[in-house]
Every structure is written in C-alpha cells, then in structure tokens.
Amino acid sequence: MSHKSGASGSYTLSRKAKWFSSWNSYLFVLPALVFMVIFIGFPLIYNLIMSFQNVNVYNLSGKHDFIGFANYMKSLKDPVFYTALQNSVVFTVLSLFFQFTIGFALALFFNLKFPGRNLFRSLMLLAWMLPVVISGTVFQWMMSGDFGVINYFLQTLGIIDHPINWLSEGSTALLGTVVANIWIGIPFNMIILLSGLQGLPDHLYEAAKLDGANRLVQFRHITLPLMRPTILVLLILGIINTFKVFDLIFIMTSGGPVTSSTVLPIYAYQMSFTTLEFSQGASVSMIMFLILIVISIVYLRMSSKEEVH
Amino acid sequence: MTKTKWRSAGGTLIGILIMIVFLFPVYWMVKTSVTPVTELYHNPPHILPVAATFESYINNFVRNQDMIGYIGNSFIIAAGTMILSLLLSVPAAYALARLSIKGKALIMISVLSIQMLPGIMMAMPLYIMFSKVQLIDNFAGLIFADLIHSLPFAIITLRPFFLALPGGLEEAAKIDGCNKFTSFTKIILPLVKPGLMTVGAFCFLFGWGDFIFALTLTSSNEVRPLTLGLYRFIGQYGTEWNNLMAVATLAALPIIIIFVSMQKYVVGGVTAGAMKD
Structure with missing residues (x-):
C-alpha cells in the first residue's frame, strides 16, 4: 500500500x-x-x-596446549616437505607451460573460420568437465606398464624400446600425473584464450595486412600485446589451481612410489589423515595457503598495473 | 572462392584430427568398457573394438548392485549441492549486483579469495568439526562441504547476469505494486534464467565430481558417492580395467548428458566463472 x-x-x-x-x-x-x-x-x-597447538588423534577431545611455531618448525625441518614443495613446483610449472602453449595454439586454430569449429570447441570442454577421478583412472589405465596403450603408441613410433611402468617408477610417476593434468587443463586454457582472441578488433589486423605484416609479425605485435591481460589472469589462476591439485595425483599415484610424486596437498593430507597429526597437517596447509596468498598479491599488483597502462 | 573453400575444408580436417587425438582417452575408456577380458590383455592392443560385450556393465550394475547405491548417493549429493548453492547464491548475487549494501567490496573480495583455498585445507578442520556434530557420513555434511567451492563460484558467475539487466526494472515493479522481494522473484529472476541454468549445471557437476570431501568426510558406503566408489574399486579389482572403465563410463554419463543438452549454457559458464573477477 x-x-x-x-x-x-x-x-x-x-x-x-x-x-x-x-x-x-x-x-x-x-x-x-x-x-x-x-x-x-x-x-x-x-x-x-x-x-599452533598440539592436536592429534589421541588428544582430540581433550585439552590442547599452544606450542607456538613448533609445528611449523617441524614441517620446515622435514625433508619430505621440501620434496613435496619441489614436486609441487615441477608439477605446476610443467602443467601450466604445456596447458598454456597447447591451449594457445588450439585457440589460434579454432579462431579460424571453418565448418564444425563450434562443435569441436565444445567437445574439447568435455575433457575438462569430466570428474577428475574419471580422467585420473583412465590415464592410469592408459599408462599401465604391461598393457597400457601409451606404451604401445610410443613403441610403435619408436620413441621407447621397452614398456615403462610410468606410474610405478619413481623417475616417471610425477611426469605421468603431469601429462594427465595437461590433458585436463588444455580445454580451459583454450576456451579462455579463444574468448580473448574473439574480442580483438579486426581492423588492426586488416591495417597490418595492408602494411604487409605477415602472420608472425601480426601475432607478435598485435595479438600478444592485446592478449596480455587475459594471459596474465589465466596464468595466475592456473598457478593457484594447479598448485592445489590433490585428487588427480591421489588417484593416480597416491604420491608414490615413496614420495616421488608427493605434492604439498598430498603431504598435508598424509599428515592430517594418515598419520593423524592434525596440528602438523594444519601447519602444512597454512604454509601452502601463504604461498597462494603471495601469488595472489603478485597477481593483484600486476593486474592493477595493467589497468594503469 | 575455391581457395577459401579448400582452406575451410582443410580446417575441418585438421579439427577432426585434433579431436581424434585429444578425445582418445574418452574413446579408450568406452572401448575398454566393452572389451571382453580375453581381449583386454591382448598384445599389441586392438585400437578398434573386437567382439564388443556388455559383460562388465552387467557385472557391475546388474549382478553386483553396490554401484547402484553409489550412483544414488551421487545424485543426492549433486542435486543437493545444486539446490542449496542456487538458494543461497541467487539472492546474494542479486543484492551484490543491484542493491546498495555496505561492505559490498569486502564481500566480493572474500568470495573471490575463497576460491583460492585448497580443498585439503578445508577438509581437515571440517572433519574435526563435523565429527563433533554428527555430520560425518551425512549427506548434509557432504553438501555443505561441496558448497565451499560451488557457492563462491555461483555468486561470481551470477552477478554479471544481474548487472546486465537494464536499470529501472525495480522501479517499474514498484509502481506495479511489488515490494523488494516480489519484484525479485517475479520480475528479476525470470530474466536471468540462462544464468540460473549455467550455474545450476556447474554446481551439479561440482557435487557429482567431488572427491576430496567424499574421501575425508565419509566412512561408510551408505553415503559414499560414485567417485569414491570408483576409487575404492581400483584397489579392489586391481587390473580388471574393463570393469573399472564400465564404472567410469557410467559415472561420466550424467556429465555427458548435461553437457550435450545444455551446451550453450555450459560453454558460456566457463568463461564467465573464470574471468569476471
């Protein structure tokens, strides 16, 4: 009323x-x-x-004392922590590098006009949308030593001369999970870069053509500079999301053999749910969190600089 | 003219080749699921199916009905995640887009940074909290945990849909006798239906695909979803890959169905959710 x-x-x-x-x-x-x-x-x-406390499975329901930074010190003294940190960095860098470059190449390709490109583009997204448990299991099967199809392809192509147990050998286990993660991440990178490419103004390319600039020159001097903001956001999001990958590695190798594919999230999981040292696990996830915060701050700095330009 | 025709045909051809290579793992999953055991360990492997059989589907979904239970649980969790995410995110995204409330920037920054949290970092405190309030082995507990990721996603993805609506809608509704809530439900909501579809589909996918919370917050098969069923199955069946791939294929089926039927919404949602921040 x-x-x-x-x-x-x-x-x-x-x-x-x-x-x-x-x-x-x-x-x-x-x-x-x-x-x-x-x-x-x-x-x-x-x-x-x-x-900052001493909570574990035995005293969970009792009283807990504050023990300062003891958990953090203990984590930082554990050699496995550094193995996990190193594996995390390797996993993230390798995954991102190939996801991004292959994704970019595919985005450039699917930005061309030809029949069926919309269908192809959507089909690729399917790989990204499959639950990670499924993709992880499928890659585990494809990478298995005796009857895995990847060994068959590599042997047929003459790249390796004997079958490799990709996921159960210390030297290749992490690499195996990286390959699966690249496959999962390519469509996402492609779609984001493609939507960036489609927003670029056509007239710049036409002008460049008139000036006699070839495709490579156009790519370097028009596409790359204009795509910079998209690329930055994509890479930072990629770092954050790849750094915290847990399911895929847990399913494919559980972090093994021994610690050869243990990344920080797996290490935190083992602390919290295998050895049941909750406080220790909490300190590991806090360290992981701090790393991600630093990366995000770098990102915010960079993106605010971008806006100034 | 003919030159461009050739070029576009070439594009399609290369596109098909890329699809064959890229989607090979999906093909291999389905192919293995219909491969008889004797064929499974054939060396070299047959790339095309030989003597296809639905044996492994019958084994896992007719003779042994455990998987049926997991599928039911997955549906409950996914549907619950979708419904609760929408109920909470839709009004919040609307207010953050169109109403004036204090602390909007702070709320948006918090929502954005929640997306950054590693799942494992949430799983452990949730495990301890939930064991004190009987939310372990509980559908509600799993749905709440899945919302940690789906709710911020839903808010971030929906907000631009509300922002894109023309100004003055609410004023017009008000003149027609609507209050703030009826103008929201009667006028605004029908206009953002595409956004609701996108977000609904993705939240369902989040719930369906969750693994980390299913792993850490359940201990009985009564509530465990298919993702965990599949994982436990690997340990149990070892190298019976045809059985494993049959389960994997069936677990992928709802995703494929949603994907095919809602393609338009899904493709839009990927870019919206990731970049509108």
Missing part, C-alpha cells in the same frame, strides 16, 4: 535510493554470508588455531 502511494506521489531520488538501501536489502545476502562464516570462516580460523 505505502509503495503505491509513494509511486503515485512525487517519485524522488531519495525515495528510490531508500528502496535499494533499506535494511531488508541485507536479507538477500544474509543466508550466504551466514553459511560462509560457519562453513568457511570458522574452519579456516580453526585450522589456524590448530596449527
């Missing part, structure tokens, strides 16, 4: 603003906020507190 009378009277700006800003606007965000505080904020704080 009151709304109606307000509308029939003079409809002032302040009334309009009031309608948007009155207290019941908060009711729209409240459920989501309450959820996030309980199920995200609280566990995060709990994790932080635990990382």
Whole structure:
C-alpha cells in the first residue's frame, strides 16, 4: 500500500535510493554470508588455531596446549616437505607451460573460420568437465606398464624400446600425473584464450595486412600485446589451481612410489589423515595457503598495473 | 572462392584430427568398457573394438548392485549441492549486483579469495568439526562441504547476469505494486534464467565430481558417492580395467548428458566463472 502511494506521489531520488538501501536489502545476502562464516570462516580460523597447538588423534577431545611455531618448525625441518614443495613446483610449472602453449595454439586454430569449429570447441570442454577421478583412472589405465596403450603408441613410433611402468617408477610417476593434468587443463586454457582472441578488433589486423605484416609479425605485435591481460589472469589462476591439485595425483599415484610424486596437498593430507597429526597437517596447509596468498598479491599488483597502462 | 573453400575444408580436417587425438582417452575408456577380458590383455592392443560385450556393465550394475547405491548417493549429493548453492547464491548475487549494501567490496573480495583455498585445507578442520556434530557420513555434511567451492563460484558467475539487466526494472515493479522481494522473484529472476541454468549445471557437476570431501568426510558406503566408489574399486579389482572403465563410463554419463543438452549454457559458464573477477 505505502509503495503505491509513494509511486503515485512525487517519485524522488531519495525515495528510490531508500528502496535499494533499506535494511531488508541485507536479507538477500544474509543466508550466504551466514553459511560462509560457519562453513568457511570458522574452519579456516580453526585450522589456524590448530596449527599452533598440539592436536592429534589421541588428544582430540581433550585439552590442547599452544606450542607456538613448533609445528611449523617441524614441517620446515622435514625433508619430505621440501620434496613435496619441489614436486609441487615441477608439477605446476610443467602443467601450466604445456596447458598454456597447447591451449594457445588450439585457440589460434579454432579462431579460424571453418565448418564444425563450434562443435569441436565444445567437445574439447568435455575433457575438462569430466570428474577428475574419471580422467585420473583412465590415464592410469592408459599408462599401465604391461598393457597400457601409451606404451604401445610410443613403441610403435619408436620413441621407447621397452614398456615403462610410468606410474610405478619413481623417475616417471610425477611426469605421468603431469601429462594427465595437461590433458585436463588444455580445454580451459583454450576456451579462455579463444574468448580473448574473439574480442580483438579486426581492423588492426586488416591495417597490418595492408602494411604487409605477415602472420608472425601480426601475432607478435598485435595479438600478444592485446592478449596480455587475459594471459596474465589465466596464468595466475592456473598457478593457484594447479598448485592445489590433490585428487588427480591421489588417484593416480597416491604420491608414490615413496614420495616421488608427493605434492604439498598430498603431504598435508598424509599428515592430517594418515598419520593423524592434525596440528602438523594444519601447519602444512597454512604454509601452502601463504604461498597462494603471495601469488595472489603478485597477481593483484600486476593486474592493477595493467589497468594503469 | 575455391581457395577459401579448400582452406575451410582443410580446417575441418585438421579439427577432426585434433579431436581424434585429444578425445582418445574418452574413446579408450568406452572401448575398454566393452572389451571382453580375453581381449583386454591382448598384445599389441586392438585400437578398434573386437567382439564388443556388455559383460562388465552387467557385472557391475546388474549382478553386483553396490554401484547402484553409489550412483544414488551421487545424485543426492549433486542435486543437493545444486539446490542449496542456487538458494543461497541467487539472492546474494542479486543484492551484490543491484542493491546498495555496505561492505559490498569486502564481500566480493572474500568470495573471490575463497576460491583460492585448497580443498585439503578445508577438509581437515571440517572433519574435526563435523565429527563433533554428527555430520560425518551425512549427506548434509557432504553438501555443505561441496558448497565451499560451488557457492563462491555461483555468486561470481551470477552477478554479471544481474548487472546486465537494464536499470529501472525495480522501479517499474514498484509502481506495479511489488515490494523488494516480489519484484525479485517475479520480475528479476525470470530474466536471468540462462544464468540460473549455467550455474545450476556447474554446481551439479561440482557435487557429482567431488572427491576430496567424499574421501575425508565419509566412512561408510551408505553415503559414499560414485567417485569414491570408483576409487575404492581400483584397489579392489586391481587390473580388471574393463570393469573399472564400465564404472567410469557410467559415472561420466550424467556429465555427458548435461553437457550435450545444455551446451550453450555450459560453454558460456566457463568463461564467465573464470574471468569476471
């Protein structure tokens, strides 16, 4: 009723603003906020507190003492931590490099006009959308030593002369998970880069053509500079998402043999759920979290600089 | 004229070749699932199916019904994740896009940074919290955990859909006698249906594909989803890859169905969710 009378009277700006800003606007965000505080904020704080305590499976329901940075020191003294850190870096760098370059090449290709390209483009996304458990299992089968089809292809092509147990040999296990992760990540990189490419203005290329610039010159001097913001966002998102990959490696190798494919998330999992040293695990995930925060800050810095340009 | 025709035919041909190479793992999964055991260990392997059989499907879904239970659980978890994500994210995304509330920037930054959290970092505190309130081995517990990733995604993806609506819709609704809530449900929501479809599909996929929370927050088969069933199956059956691939294919089927039927929404959602931040 009151709304109606307000509308029939003079409809002032302040009334309009009031309608948007009155207290019941908060009711729209409240459920989501309450959820996030309980199920995200609280566990995060709990994790932080635990990382400074001595909680393990034996004293879980009892009293816990604060032990300062002891868990962090212990993690930082564990040689496995450094193996995991190194594996994480190798996994992330190799995955991203190939996901990005292959994804970019495919994006350039699918940016050409030919029949069927929309269908192909969507089909590729299917690989990205499959649950990681499924892709991981399929790659495990393809990479198996005796009857794996990858060994068959490589032997037929003459690249290797005897079958390799890709996932059960220390020297190749991490590489095997990287290959599977590259496959999973290519479509995402391709789609994002493709949508960036499609936003580039045609007239620049036409002008360049008139000036006699060949494709390579066009790519270097038009495509790359204009794609810079997209590429930056994609790479940073890629680093964050690849650094925290857990399922794929857990399914394919469980971090083994021994620790040869143990990355930081696997190491944190083993601390928390295998040896049941909860506080120790909490300290590892806090360190991981700090690394991701640093990367994100670098990202924010870079993207704000981008905006200035 | 003919030159461009040749070029576009060449493009299609190369495209087909890329598809064959890239989608080979998916093909190999389906092919292995219909391969009889005797063929499975044939060396060299046959790339095309020889003597296809549905034996492994019958083994795993008719004779042994464990997998049926896992599939049912996956549906409950995925549907629950989708419904709860939409219920919480839709009004929140609307308010963050079109209403004036204090702390909007802070909320957006928090939502964005939640996406950065490693799953394992959440799994351990959730495990301890949930064991104190009987949410371990509980569908609700798994759905809540899956929302950690799907809710921020849903908010971030939906907000641009609300932003893109023309201004003045609410004023018009108000003149027609709507209040803030009825204008939202009656006028605004029908206009963002494509966004709801995209987000709904993705949240379902998140719930269906979750592994880390299923691994850490369940201990009984009563609530375990198919992803965990498949994983346990690897340990149990070792190298019976035809059985494993039959289960994997069936686990992939809902994804393929959603993908094919909602292609338009899904492709849009990938770019929207990732870049609108």
